[in-house]
Amino acid sequence: MFKSLQNKESIYPFFFKRSLVYLIILLFIQSFIAYGSILLFDMLPESLTGVPKEHVIQRQFQTGSANLIRLQIKEHPERSAQQTLKQLQPLFNYQLMLIPSTTQLSDTVKESLQHHGIGFDDDDNYIYATLDEHQLLKFGPMASTDILDANVMSFWLYLILWSILSSVVFFIIFYFAFAHYWRDTVNIRHTAEALTEGNLKARVRPAQTWLFKPLSIVLNRMAAQIEQLVNTNKTMSHAMAHELRTPLSRIRFELSMMEDAQHIEEVVPYVDGIKQDVEELEDLINISLNFFKLQQNKIIPNVINVNLSTWISKLCDSLIMLKPENFTFTYQCEAIEYPIDTRLTDIIVKNLVMNAFKYANSKAELAIYHKDNKLYIEVDDDGAGISPTERHKVFIPFSRLDTSRTRSTGGYGLGLAYVKLIAEAHNGSVFITTSELGGAKFVVILNHELEE
Template structure:
């Protein structure tokens, strides 16, 4: 429900418009929470139902079902459930935790060190601008970098390009793979929780579908943006801080 807005620009009219604006934001937030809860319930229901069926079958037909196979399959299912729950907790903490005091960080140094200390299944080529300072949470930004690198490695054919540059008002991190790319109509969808395109499901059937949603939540909390932009080949993720 909204309050009536009287004409004019006096204090009563301004108060009514402010109240309605606040109510609209509240309604949007509640609707977003409802949609998120619905999606989470669906994503958790499927593996739980599968686990229940496996265990029930083992009890009903003990002579026909190999218990070792059942336990092994059930363990895989519970590992997937644990991964989903862990990522959901990360996403919830980012969205609900009070903002922490940001620290000055050298973005280029952070990127260079993380790439150098981790094993990569696909070669990663870097082209960086030194001494780019941003304000943020180091652990969270490392998580964003690793999520984007894992996503790029999943789809790259031969290599990944990582660049850091500086504009007048932003530090820009770009991660580009040379895979098949992402269709323009899917470029915003992939940042929604549990959205996984067919190619992603095929290449990583055990994924949770929350990695890019976490990236978007972290960068938004840092007052930045992360988007997918046009590239001659493959997908090009661009983070601006």
Template sequence: MRRLFGSVRAKAALGATAVVAVALVATGIAVLLVLRSNLTGQTDLRAEIAAQNVASQVALDVPYDKLHLPDSDENPVQVVTEHGRLRAASDDLDAVTGTATTAVRPASSTPDHDHGDDHGDDHGDDDHDNDHNDTGHSDNDDPPRGEVSHDHAHFSSGTATVDGDTADYRFAAVEVTNGDDDTLIVYVGAPLTTEQSAVSTVRSAMLIGLPVLLLVVAGVTWLVTRRALRPVEGIRREMAAITASQDLARRVPEPGSHDEVARLARTTNETLTALEKSVDRQRRFVADASHELRSPIASLRTQLEVGAAHPELLDVDGAVADTVRLQQLAADLLLLARLDAGERPGAARIDLGELVREEVSRRHAGRVPVTVQAVGGLEVDGSRGQLARVIGNLLDNAQRHARSGVEVSVRERNGRLVAEVADDGPGVPPGQRERIFERFVRLDDARTRDEGGAGLGLAIARDVAHRHGGTLTVGDGSVFALDLPAPRSQDSPQARSAPA
């Protein structure tokens, strides 16, 4: 179970479901609120229209018991004075809340200024005319009329019991004055049954549909994610098989799509290719190093065994030469190991021309003379020992292959420092110009000339150049060019020429 819910498919399905659930719940709440608001507004409008109708009758001084009231089930009515005294109500109204008074039957009239007291129980056309004459109006005047308030009606929520059935209502309150200038408030309710039914229906539909929709979203997300991640599972299985078999020649399957998974597969295969080359290179390095170490060790052992048995036959010079060769080879292997481990060069400021002249001066006893043309003051940042090793390896290589002389130059070119070592030897064939920088690689001609050489000098020189942000290449005429970045703009002193 933990593995199932820890998978990417499960996380994607749960995440998508959670997002959709939040969105649907928020949308559902908003829909319900808007629906309820709209339906309540329609209910208020119906109640206001009915209240305006009753208020118009009151304004015309229609007697309270003669008011034409709407059906009690649809619109329960109360006519109340501004002091909260009930003057008229629907006949079937048994109880009411949410209005100015809970009374449902008008109180007995008393002589006052209220509209109902002026007319008593004997309301009729004649009495109505006489009452108005008593107020000062002549028989020829128009009957007095009140006024319905033009302000917006006020609304409230409450309940009403009509014929024993209780329901929720929205009440509209409209203010009106009658002909006697008495202020009354007409309350008319409209049932909320339709609104409640519609909201309940929508809410029920959402409660039923939401889980179903979430299940659909979770299922579709699960299936889509599973299909999308199927190539990833294939990559994982193949990588596990490669790890178990240690066969770096195998490759993971690459899907035909052009999405991120396909790019992951291609990158994985590229990584496997680079890893395979690195492992093969390391294996060859170990094999070649073992072979190169075996020769001087075996020679040294033989000489020592002969010397132990026959001291007069001990070749001391040969033993020393084999020991020096073994020491140099061990130093080369140690330097290559440090370079492969990513050792960063130092940050010393070095005069490249001066460094070249120092290395040339150490080789006065060389087979052929060396001529130096170096511009002074050209400095580089790096390890003095490693750069001296590069210059020294290039000089040794040139002196081994030169016929009559070697030329070394140091100059600035295009904002970079270039040290070139050229000899007048046969040169390097174009097809071998990259191969000679591989480790333990020696051309056939070099093998005849270079006794004791292990084929590591040029490989070390190129690796050191790369570690210093430069390059080492070979061109026509056996010209080896070391290109290094300049730390800052250099001056251009006069070139110097000195034979060695």
């Protein structure tokens, strides 16, 4: 518990540190994205952006200044144009000049001069206006409103500020949006590592995100199945070792008695006993191998439509001959067509009925019916019943609740384990309740809608 709390506390600092690294990377990426976006936006035509180009803005702003200068020059013919500009210069924050009309200008400026009589050069930030055939007005440089024309330091300062603000906002959104996903991911990883190290009781805490909630459920289910399988195998190994120990002990005793025998007649009974014990060992090994094989390989039922009443009548007629004396056995079954694997279902019914013959006092009942597209097989007896705390044990291989039973009456404790395997192969289940007859009631549910 302490370890899980410690892991929980360490998740968030680690996530925060990792997120800061991502924030720094994002900062640089955002800067390049911002720069590229500005360049691309500046290249788009005014018809798309709705923002006029700077040369248009400057031309419109300075048209009045150019007209006033022209008017002043025209109203004072006694002075040269240069003298008029010199008088007007103190009124302007930028330089006023006269240049020859033959000066080399950009195509954009020439076109603007031809159509509007005034033009702005984006390269040097100067305004050019027509005056007469031989001279042009030139004034500037003008303060640029285009961020691309600002000095390098100002431009990068803008980019950095924009990137920091956008990255912080994105980081906050990212943190609150993915913190739960990160925590669920780390929890699942810790659980997987614990399972890898052999801690089969490790489980994932319930995930809070929709993406990992099914994964946590599946992982916990898988861990539970692995734990159950390992525990079952351990139980089977111990039980099988115990089963093997009994005939081996008898063989060892019989060999010892044979060594002490004085006459050949005294040896014969022990030889017969050894043969029986060897046969018992062979039976135990064969039935164990068959169960292991059945457990490891997925059982695929071969389902066919069968008349349940006809099928169960033939099966029960063969079982009635094996019931004890003064024992009442009855059965009832719906006379319907139903899809089953008769070979596997025969094993279920035989094991449950023979189990009732062993432990019932005088009466057993079999009922087979279908409900919600599932087949129910129920066997009731009037025996001593099974304690609720002990019911799960009867399905464990080699498990026998009554340890006093011998090999002649108790078998190997695999019959009900077979029933459980077959029921699970049909995507069904088996459980035990208290019977109305006073004993145990075994219920097997076989699902018709098998998994593909």
